[in-house]
Amino acid sequence: MMGCLQKLILFLLTFLVTVPVATTARSAESIPFPSQEWSFNGPFGTFNRGELQRGFQVYKEVCATCHSLNFISFRNLTDLGFNENEIKAIAAEFQVEDGPNNEGEMFERAAIPSDMWPAPYPNDNAARASNNGALPPDLSLMVDARAGGADYLYALLSGYHEIPQGKEVGEGMYYNAYYPGNQIAMPSPLVDDGVEYADGTRATLVQQARDVTAFLAWATEPNMEQRKRMGVMVIIFLLVMTVLFYYSKKKIWSDVH
Amino acid sequence: MFGLSVFLTIMAAVVFFLPNSMGHPDNYIPANPMVTPAHIVPEWYFLPFYAILRAVPDKLLGVLAMFAAIAVLFVLPWLDRSPVRSASFRPIYKIMFWVFLLDCVALTYLGAMPAEGIYVVLSRLCTVYYFFHFIVLLPALSIFETPRSLPRSIGKPVLGGGNGIPAPAPAAAREKP
Secondary structure, X not given: OOXXXXXXXXXXXXXXXXXXXXXXXXXXXXXXXXXXXXXXXXXOOOOOHHHHHHHHHHHHHOHHHOOOOOOOEHHXXXXXXXOHHHHHHHHHOOEEEEOOOOOXXXXXXXXXXXXXXXXXXXXXXXXXXXXXXOOOOOOOOHHHHOOOHHHHHHHHHOOOOOOOOOOOOXXXXXXXXXXXXXXXXXXXXXXXXXXXXXXXXXXXXXXXXXXXXXXXXXXXXXXXXXXXXXXXXXXXXXXXXXXXXXXXXXXXXXXXX | OHHHXXXXXXXXXXXXXXXXOOOOHHHHOOOOOOOOOOOOOOOHHHHHHHHHHHHOXXXXXXXXXXXXXXXXXXXXXXXXXXXXXXXXXXXXXXXXXXXXXXXXXXXXXXXXXXXXXXXXXXXXXXXXXXXXXXXXXXXXXXXXXXXOOOOOOOXXXXXXXXXXXXXXXXXXXXXXX
16 A cells, blocks of 8 residues: 555645646746846845845836836835935935815825835826837836746846847837847847946946846835745744654554554 | 644745745736737646646537536546445556546646647547546446455554454445445
């Protein structure tokens, strides 16, 4: 007869084989891209604060001209290591619409930390009108919303090359080595030294791509570190519990087996 | 309790460290009725039935086959007429159970693949086997298979027999003839 443990292993194997296949089936269609080392990979991975702050700077100075970040508010930036006064100063750079006031009028005021990050365009149609008909997607969940996540975004941002021989690129489109179909409506957003990092890091294109991808990974899941910390505690607790249960089971059934 | 706690450990590992492993990136894109994804794929636990749905070329029959895959479970008591309930004492059925599980895994895999080429042929074969297992194999096995002899009582090995506690009536006597 097959032992309990063998059955368990068999079921586990079934699960391990089935699920990854089921979920990676789709990404097989896109162009393969290299995977990167990220500080937030793995069960103990955390965000690198310096990387996040640089990435935030890239987002603020480059991406934010077209892409919204709807699910992030100014006060969330405390996670990046900014203090309260710095966040107030960042928020105060933006004007947001508030109201209605006592006269029933909407009015503009400087943003405060509890405001959401202001979108660059009032609506989708305005965004399309200023971008040649293409809609710049919201970036708040971007890392989870693309197969390949951070690796794909990094490959995309650093994947603007010369058009290879024999490839046609439509009008108003740009060649990208990793975008499905190789034609993307977004021109290469990053250039060497396009931003000037506050911490003195040299702003090469790949450095910026890395930083802004890390920032977007944070924006996608700001509480990732808390989730992983909690996970480690829960797993340790459960492992201890499992050992206790195993030995009590052995004791209870010792007469039979 | 030991089994439950092993399961909880594995589940917690998935929940805390791989929360997106069974989802799709499309679920993070705001719904837009004007744009549908290039491929639709259901959640992983629906994949075997999705494979059955796509294996049948006809639309209506495909839907019927998909629901029949579940409905066939409801008539199991009339399909499996074997006098012995436990698979531990049915040597051929035990093998066929693992073959059936393999078939389900294959259907899950095929459900996730695009419906073209070799995948269509394979998923048709697997679908046929899925129904063959229930409709042909189970009734046939219950007629032709010779089960191993049952233990006299389930109470005996558990309670240790002969240590003073009276064993309950033999289980074999309570089994349906």
